[in-house]
Amino acid sequence: MRAAIVRAGLLAALWWVLSGGAWSSWLFGIPAIAAALYLGFRLGSGGWRWTFAGAVRFLPFFLWRSLSGGIDVAWRSLSPSLPLDPDLIEYEFRLPETPARVFMSNAISLLPGTLSAEYADEKVRVHTLLRGPGAVRELERLEERVAGLFGLEMASRGDRA
Amino acid sequence: MTVILNALSAALILAGAFFFLAGTVGLLRFPDVYTRLHALTKADNLGLGLVVLGLLLQVESLSEGVKLLVIWGLVLAAGATAAHLVARTALEHDIRLWRRRE
Incomplete structure (x- = not known):
């Protein structure tokens, strides 16, 4: 019940943003919010709990990496020698849960030099602009931040060569 | 004060436009579908972020500002997601990736 009230409040805030606060718009807004609430619970999206402290740490990291990702690819586009050395790598998740993995797969594509190309349960195939260990380091750092964002413990990587 | 704010806003929007341009150049110059996706997703992400930031300096109401941020998040x-789907489909169709040396 509490989840429903919180969600209705967020949807109402979203409607207020979209409609610019016009009173008459609630005639459509309230049915739309009710429909969105119903669909949300019907389709079920349970696992998206996140922590505030994690978000505070994730957001600056993400903005900073987005900035360098954009600058990096802009520089490669405009540079006459076209400095690319692409590769396709496989990255095994240490994150335990599916929603966090999907979230991470999406975030991968916005970081410098990495693009998630295929997502399977336990791993993701990543296309990189540059061969070498830099991409894996980037992915590991992202995974730590995503784990923090969702308040998750990561599996250890002990038995991996 | 408004002069400075407007100048800053214009500078941010121009910087955003530059990244859209660079992304388009990448789309034209990069050698295969995967590298082109890099150019589009990342340059547009940053370009739109800068445009939104520039427009935020000019908003007249809170709801307008939040709307801009929501638009950025949705884009x-x-x-x-679109980049991921295109890349996955390309892999499924065995489209080889371009490499520096074979």
Whole structure:
């Protein structure tokens, strides 16, 4: 019940943003919010709990990496020698849960030099602009931040060569 | 004060436009579908972020500002998802990736 009230409040805030606060718009807004609430619970999206402290740490990291990702690819586009050395790598998740993995797969594509190309349960195939260990380091750092964002413990990587 | 704010806003929007341009150059110059997706998703993400930031300096109400941020978030999610789907489909069709040396 509490989840429903919180969600209705967020949807109402979203409607207020979209409609610019016009009173008459609630005639459509309230049915739309009710429909969105119903669909949300019907389709079920349970696992998206996140922590505030994690978000505070994730957001600056993400903005900073987005900035360098954009600058990096802009520089490669405009540079006459076209400095690319692409590769396709496989990255095994240490994150335990599916929603966090999907979230991470999406975030991968916005970081410098990495693009998630295929997502399977336990791993993701990543296309990189540059061969070498830099991409894996980037992915590991992202995974730590995503784990923090969702308040998750990561599996250890002990038995991996 | 408004002069400085407007100048800053214009500078941010121009910087955003530059990244859209660079992304388009990448789309034309990069050698295969995967590298082109890099150019589009990342340059557009940053370009739109800068344009939104520039426009935020000019908003007249809170709801307008939040709306801009919501638009940016939705474009990020849609762009990343679309890039992933295109790349996955390319892999499924065995489209080889371009490499520096074979």
